[in-house]
Amino acid sequence: xxxxxxxxxxxxxxxxxxxxxxxxxxxxxxxxxxxxxxxxxxxxxxxxxxxxxxxxxxxxxxxxxxxxxxxxxxxxxxxxxxxxxxxxxxxxxxxxxxxxxxxxxxxxxxxxxxxxxxxxxxxxxxxxxxxxxxxxxxxxxxxxxxxxxxxxxxxxxxxxxxxxxxxxxxxxxxxxxxxxxxxxxxxxxxxxxxxxxxxxxxxxxxxxxxxxxxxxxxxxxxxxxxxxxxxxxxxxxxxxxxxxxxxxx
Amino acid sequence: xxxxxxxxxxxxxxxxxxxxxxxxxxxxxxxxxxxxxxxxxxxxxxxxxxxxxxxxxxxxxxxxxxxxxxxxxxxxxxxxxxxxxxxxxxxxxxxxxxxxxxxxxxxxxxxxxxxxxxxxxxxxxxxxxxxxxxxxxxxxxxxxxxxxxxxxxxxxxxxxxxxxxxxxxxxxxxxxxxxxxxxxxxxxxxxxxxxxxxxxxxxxxxxxxxxxxxxxxxxxxxxxxxxxxxxxxxxxxxxxxxxxxxxxx
Amino acid sequence: xxxxxxxxxxxxxxxxxxxxxxxxxxxxxxxxxxxxxxxxxxxxxxxxxxxxxxxxxxxxxxxxxxxxxxxxxxxxxxxxxxxxxxxxxxxxxxxxxxxxxxxxxxxxxxxxxxxxxxxxxxxxxxxxxxxxxxxxxxxxxxxxxxxxxxxxxxxxxxxxxxxxxxxxxxxxxxxxxxxxxxxxxxxxxxxxxxxxxxxxxxxxxxxxxxxxxxxxxxxxxxxxxxxxxxxxxxxxxxxxxxxxxxxxx
Amino acid sequence: xxxxxxxxxxxxxxxxxxxxxxxxxxxxxxxxxxxxxxxxxxxxxxxxxxxxxxxxxxxxxxxxxxxxxxxxxxxxxxxxxxxxxxxxxxxxxxxxxxxxxxxxxxxxxxxxxxxxxxxxxxxxxxxxxxxxxxxxxxxxxxxxxxxxxxxxxxxxxxxxxxxxxxxxxxxxxxxxxxxxxxxxxxxxxxxxxxxxxxxxxxxxxxxxxxxxxxxxxxxxxxxxxxxxxxxxxxxxxxxxxxxxxxxxx
Numbered sequence: 001x002x003x004x005x006x007x008x009x010x011x012x013x014x015x016x017x018x019x020x021x022x023x024x025x026x027x028x029x030x031x032x033x034x035x036x037x038x039x040x041x042x043x044x045x046x047x048x049x050x051x052x053x054x055x056x057x058x059x060x061x062x063x064x065x066x067x068x069x070x071x072x073x074x075x076x077x078x079x080x081x082x083x084x085x086x087x088x089x090x091x092x093x094x095x096x097x098x099x100x101x102x103x104x105x106x107x108x109x110x111x112x113x114x115x116x117x118x119x120x121x122x123x124x125x126x127x128x129x130x131x132x133x134x135x136x137x138x139x140x141x142x143x144x145x146x147x148x149x150x151x152x153x154x155x156x157x158x159x160x161x162x163x164x165x166x167x168x169x170x171x172x173x174x175x176x177x178x179x180x181x182x183x184x185x186x187x188x189x190x191x192x193x194x195x196x197x198x199x200x201x202x203x204x205x206x207x208x209x210x211x212x213x214x215x216x217x218x219x220x221x222x223x224x225x226x227x228x229x230x231x232x233x234x235x236x237x238x239x240x241x242x243x244x245x246x247x248x249x
Numbered sequence: 250x251x252x253x254x255x256x257x258x259x260x261x262x263x264x265x266x267x268x269x270x271x272x273x274x275x276x277x278x279x280x281x282x283x284x285x286x287x288x289x290x291x292x293x294x295x296x297x298x299x300x301x302x303x304x305x306x307x308x309x310x311x312x313x314x315x316x317x318x319x320x321x322x323x324x325x326x327x328x329x330x331x332x333x334x335x336x337x338x339x340x341x342x343x344x345x346x347x348x349x350x351x352x353x354x355x356x357x358x359x360x361x362x363x364x365x366x367x368x369x370x371x372x373x374x375x376x377x378x379x380x381x382x383x384x385x386x387x388x389x390x391x392x393x394x395x396x397x398x399x400x401x402x403x404x405x406x407x408x409x410x411x412x413x414x415x416x417x418x419x420x421x422x423x424x425x426x427x428x429x430x431x432x433x434x435x436x437x438x439x440x441x442x443x444x445x446x447x448x449x450x451x452x453x454x455x456x457x458x459x460x461x462x463x464x465x466x467x468x469x470x471x472x473x474x475x476x477x478x479x480x481x482x483x484x485x486x487x488x489x490x491x492x493x494x495x496x497x498x
Numbered sequence: 499x500x501x502x503x504x505x506x507x508x509x510x511x512x513x514x515x516x517x518x519x520x521x522x523x524x525x526x527x528x529x530x531x532x533x534x535x536x537x538x539x540x541x542x543x544x545x546x547x548x549x550x551x552x553x554x555x556x557x558x559x560x561x562x563x564x565x566x567x568x569x570x571x572x573x574x575x576x577x578x579x580x581x582x583x584x585x586x587x588x589x590x591x592x593x594x595x596x597x598x599x600x601x602x603x604x605x606x607x608x609x610x611x612x613x614x615x616x617x618x619x620x621x622x623x624x625x626x627x628x629x630x631x632x633x634x635x636x637x638x639x640x641x642x643x644x645x646x647x648x649x650x651x652x653x654x655x656x657x658x659x660x661x662x663x664x665x666x667x668x669x670x671x672x673x674x675x676x677x678x679x680x681x682x683x684x685x686x687x688x689x690x691x692x693x694x695x696x697x698x699x700x701x702x703x704x705x706x707x708x709x710x711x712x713x714x715x716x717x718x719x720x721x722x723x724x725x726x727x728x729x730x731x732x733x734x735x736x737x738x739x740x741x742x743x744x745x746x747x
Numbered sequence: 748x749x750x751x752x753x754x755x756x757x758x759x760x761x762x763x764x765x766x767x768x769x770x771x772x773x774x775x776x777x778x779x780x781x782x783x784x785x786x787x788x789x790x791x792x793x794x795x796x797x798x799x800x801x802x803x804x805x806x807x808x809x810x811x812x813x814x815x816x817x818x819x820x821x822x823x824x825x826x827x828x829x830x831x832x833x834x835x836x837x838x839x840x841x842x843x844x845x846x847x848x849x850x851x852x853x854x855x856x857x858x859x860x861x862x863x864x865x866x867x868x869x870x871x872x873x874x875x876x877x878x879x880x881x882x883x884x885x886x887x888x889x890x891x892x893x894x895x896x897x898x899x900x901x902x903x904x905x906x907x908x909x910x911x912x913x914x915x916x917x918x919x920x921x922x923x924x925x926x927x928x929x930x931x932x933x934x935x936x937x938x939x940x941x942x943x944x945x946x947x948x949x950x951x952x953x954x955x956x957x958x959x960x961x962x963x964x965x966x967x968x969x970x971x972x973x974x975x976x977x978x979x980x981x982x983x984x985x986x987x988x989x990x991x992x993x994x995x996x
Binding site for chain 4 (some may be wrong): 089090092150151152153156213214215216217223224225228
Binding site for chain 1 (some may be wrong): 733
């Protein structure tokens, strides 16, 4: 992994420079994002600029791909909620518990329900959603995140959970800037660009920074633990990319 | 354990017959409660009629014992919330997730906060609560419940979690029936006798019955798994008793 | 999943009938194997007769594919050993602990070392093995098995662990019957056809049957739990297939 | 906890100075041991010089107390083996896995069997051992260690596991120095003073130091994580003390 973490390779004329409203969700995210943008494979850019995302942006994503995505994403949310619940189990302070608990509640009682309502509008029942067979890309991503939590501590889990949270926040903001009238994916874009979701990103960013400081000090990126956390972020970003690709098939 | 589960030893003139308003929180609870009332050690009666409970009822529980209890109970709730969060991790249906998630939310954002507010009224800060050294009886109980969940499946976890939920419900109801004016523990009694908490007991009872039926069929008490679940219920009831005793020391 | 479990679709002229030396590793395996051979997707046949396996049998598997497989399989064994260690954590009897512990010991101190020695012969160091980036198919499979264990009980874990153990046993036996002189994969085939490995299959088969009887009774296939266990077996068989396919890329 | 960790309070005329052959099991143990000997409660001294231990040393420990201890210790070893198996699950390097795996194997196949044989000599069958009801002090200790592992990472688990390993090594050595002929507990003392067990202590000490360096650097005691690890060591030492006291009852 060390090759991909060479910070010297980030130059001023990097394509990243063009992002005028680069989102800021805390120090750890900023460092991980930079680490995930260093080499030719560029997992963060590949994830956040995937053809599926460009299809949402242009409004020309095939409806079937969107429905396929929604069904798999429902199952993803089930396991993603389980992983956030594991964050409560692994919390060491009341504040960590409260923030993780608020996230679980939002996922289970709002986000999942939002999926159910959305799919009901397309004639897909909740039982049909639940009976969907999980695609391997879905299994790989969700179970990797859960195992990061089971095998490590809270920071391992949060590092693996974060690309989904922050990536959707960044995509939502970017797509909202260029949103054209009549885009059939307007609701999706506005959900993730919206104030409520952006607040979640900021809260999770704060939770992560505080959890790292609590365990590793303010200079947390100097700890030997840091490389493993960065690997969790990069691997999860790659698995997000595979999830988009699966949705397009 | 088989000796203590001899159902034939329950006779009509058992002292249990006197409970006029015996609470009903579902089939599994009813069976476990009966199993925990069979022999001379009688873990359920010992727990729900502990001198600490009788002190709350009579209103003559020493205030220091109550404060000691509140401090340990705050730490207990931290780990009890972690165990309920583990129930989300181990859920197999959306409905199990929703109910477990609602319970976590109630514990972390209401029950814990209620303790913090109550203790603040006695001049004990949240930080002081959190820095309290856990009594061994507290460690034993909370970690036993967590391990029942880690080592088994959701039903093992729920069996170990349930004596706390249901016992407080039963105690609250019983003490409310004989509540005398000026009892300094009126608020405590009314909290657990109140409709909101009684609804939690019914919801958890439903969750448990449904989780058992989902995994073991409607005749779940005939499964070989049943004995282990009953042991979890009995052991957790004994650990509740130890918790009261610790609070009195 | 119910569609794929339709037992009526198994007819006498099934292609399965031809296997003259069908291995017998216990009752649960026999039932799961039948359930995994019912419909057109036929996960067990697809796994055990994958082009990679046919290449080992014919001796014409490209050497590069074999090396790629060995490197990924080393990482697989790391996580597979972790999953067997989890089986110790989740054991409920001394006998379950002893058998799971013997398996972990064989995996960590024999099987992993065998891979290291084999790869050293091809000029690949243990550090190089360990630094291999896990393929998504590897992540999906290993983390799925681990989560089956974390979220369920010992039987969920064993159901997900078993296709690897039993499939290799069956493949080894079948390939050994038609082994031609000079096949470069003779050592691989003889390892899994050999008495030591076949004994492991029988021991694991016994462990699984006893664990099921202990929790669900001798008629364990009638429990509502059974369908979920069968799904673990089928999903893990599919993920084995994906692992072979990844090795061929 | 900070009050008890004041390193300045260790003076040259501490009673610890008298230990002529103070064992050395690595840097982390040495630091934790010092931290556990700072204040009036002195958990390490209380544990390693408990009346039960003095009874073994003098040879006048009542035989019934010894039998009670052996029965509870058998159950302790079951859960202690589960906790060491969890250390395999949470390992991050092949070397961590190998050492943890060797320890599990020694516990399950040697130490547990040693207990079974020893108890058989006193007419107690393995089934009788397994059916012993766990004392609350046993529950508290074993489940605390397991939860330290479940909620944290490998170092949390090792910190909680270590007082048992190292304390028995230190006690064995000390008691062997003053062993008088005819002491009925000679075999117990020689087991833990013996080369094989002392080697285990050294191996575990090395595993712990390497695991800490791998995650926190060579100056691991300066990490914010260190205080929590030290608390695990101190709490587990206190729970060892409770275990001895329970055995005497």
